[in-house]
Amino acid sequence: MISRTAEHRDRVIQGALEAARWAPSVHNTQPWSFAISGEEISLRADVDRKLRLGDPSDRELLISCGAALFTIRTALRCEGVEPVVRVLPDPDRPSLVATITLGEAAEADERVRAMGRQIERRRTHRAGFTDLPVPERLMDGLVREARDEGARLTPVRSPVAVAMLAALTQAAQGAQSQDRVLTLELIRWARPPGSSRRDGVPAEGYPRTAPPTDPGFPQRDYAWRHEAFHTQALETYHLGHHVRRQGERPQVAARAAPVRAGPRRAGVRNWSYDARGAPPVDAEHAPGRAAGGAPGSSRRGPGHPRPRSRPAGGRRLRRQ
Template sequence: MKAPKERTHALESALDAARWAPSVHNTQPWSFSLSGGEIGLRADTERTLAVSDSEGRELLISCGAALFTMCTTLRCEGYEPIVTILPDPDRPSLLATVKAGNETKADEETWVLGGEIERRRTHRAGFASPKVPGRLIDSLIRAAREEGAKLTVVDLPAAVEVIAALTRAAQGVQAQDRRFTLEMIRWSRRPGSSRRDGVPAEAYPGQALPTHPEFAQRDYAWQQGWGHDADQSGSATTGVVALLTTPGDSRQEWIAAGQALQHILLRAAAHGVSAAFHTQALEMYHLREFLRLELCSGEYPQMIMRLGVTFDETESVRRPVTDLMD
């Protein structure tokens, strides 16, 4: 067996990796504790999107992504993680506990996933022309299934147009709501900002080429002209549109959706494929219900994403571990 000092080091490495997980608007809505050889993952409710995510669904998905990241890192460090989801009903903000269990030897795929944790980036525009290989899509579907969720690729052009239209409609409504706008402003970073959370102005194009059909992008610049200079000489493709769903809509399934999401993203990133997210329609009850009943066979949509190839090098910022510890 490894010495206790090495086991502690593995847990500390898992904590450092967890902060690189994706989160809605890069809110990083998590906090951690490390005591007695156990990591506690908690929801940082002060970072909840009170308007667009009042139930905390997107917050728990974000924390689920951080949980998968910790488990992957522990396996790379030589330990099988022991995870307990929602361990204490009297402490609802405690989402999971993680321990370093028996020694294990990480397989090649786990090492590949671990190598993408800090390199993975969220894309916020159209994609380049290379197509996503069908074999990769099949492996992403299996990755979601392994975590208790379902990834469905939307093939029919008419269905893609419906999802795009719902995204545009939700974006249009939210843009007219002062509460949504103020919430977006809170998590939008102006150029040169030293903040280590929120969406940097360098992480999206100032003027993106439209896709067909058009999937509305969040206006993180709130009409200030922020964003990086994008190449306007070519064309942008929509990429592969996919829905991540779960059979139910409980807090445990939200966490599972986050684990599945990060598994998908890391495996895709290892093959040069990025994801763009469109959660606007899922933040409006009636639109989410329409998607559930009409396009998701009754399952609950947890994420709408587009997958594709991009050659952009965007900035990613995270808070230091010391800011995340209880």
């Protein structure tokens, strides 16, 4: 095992976690947290941020965590470190998605460096595309990239098959649009214009009016009644969510709950992280700091899930 100074180790790990917060996730929910023990990073699924109606099987949550894992691997390789990854290492801890250990020194090739340069530039396009043909060479390259990661990318080239997919998408969107609770869950993660939230789909990230496509692929309506409905809908959603979690039917439910400190484990640094981009601080010197909040505060805004206990060493990162 290569010898590293503590300063070098911390710089490499911090850089990888900074990069991970740019990873794509469903509705930009960023459903992950991290813990650090020596040269090992633990990637955990944050089930408080899952889509309980839109993703009941946790499939999209796991894909989102996989994107964070890929980004950490890429960032470490760009720093000249080969990551050693164990996926789902403990059957008794299903929320532990992976552990990433700093491995031997390894020079990154140009492909890895090119990928690393795109981490902060990547954006999700939520509108229609042009009708310009995609070069076959590019499609073949994307298929290979997916195969290298253990996935399968299937290009849909037949106009008949594209029309069938459009019809299925229209039917699915029509069915989901009739589900009011599912719609509330969607707009919970849609940031209205002027929002200061660090998670969720930003207002500039979705079209206010989706342009038509041919064939017609409907778009998710993130802007649905933002001006008149957004605040009231979120209040109603979170109140019902809180009541269901408590298993009670109170007349009044508080919107904020205290963050309870988890047990401190030997060998695990108990770090907190400010989502606005400040450097990490030792949680012992900043008690009660919540992601994006002020020191000593556990209150979260209307667009965030209820705080919960988090094991020592957990770091939740949210990109701006």
